Amino acid sequence: MAYTPKSYKSKSYKAQDFGHLKGLDGISDAQVAEHLSLYEGYVKQVNALNEQLASMIGQGKASGKTPEFAEITRRLGFEYNGMVLHEYYFSNLRAAGELRPPSGSGLSRALGEGFGSVEQWQADFHAIGEMRGVGWVILFQDPATERLTNHWITLHQDGVPAGFKPLLVMDVWEHAFMRDYKATERAKYIEAFFRNVDWSMVERRFQETGAIRPAA
C-alpha cells in the first residue's frame, strides 16, 4: 500500500459504532452494551498511552532503563489488541446469522480442505473456546501460504501469529457472556456465538488481501 500523508492525519483512534448488534440470538442487548463500553475503554487507553509516549519521546525521556517508559511500552500490546480484537469480534457478528458458512463458498471449501470438513473445523474452534483461562479463539489465515489455523490467544496479545490475518474472532473472556450465562456455561455462549456469525464478513476477510476491520 502506497504511503500517503493523510494516513497520519488523525493521531488518535475513535471507538467504532456497532449499532447493528441488536437482537442477537442468545447474547442480550444489555450484554452487548456492557461489552461495547468496555471496548471503548481500550480505545481510550490506546490513545492515552500513545499521548504519554509521545510526550516522553518529545522530552527526551525515551529510555529502556526508565521504568515508566518501559511499562507504558509493554502495555501497548495489551491495549492495542484489546481494541483491535474487539473490532474484529463485533464486526463478525450480526442478528439472524447462519450456523455455518454457505456451502460452496470459498471459506467453506478452504475449511473443508484444512480441517476435513467445516463441522470438524467448528468442533475444533469450539473446543479451543472451552480451554481454561481468559482469552480469544481466532481463525487465522497465513497470508504466505493461505493455510487456515485456529489459535488460542491468552489475554489479548499472547499467541498472535505475526502478520496472520484474523478471519473469525471469538471473545471468551467472562465479560463477554457473564451477564447472560454463568461462568460454568461458556459452552452455551459459544453455541450462541455461532448462531450470530456474519459469514459474509468472514468471507470478505478470507478473500481480500488486506485486513478488514472498522477503524478510524
Ligand SMILES: [Fe+2]
Ligand atoms: Fe471482550
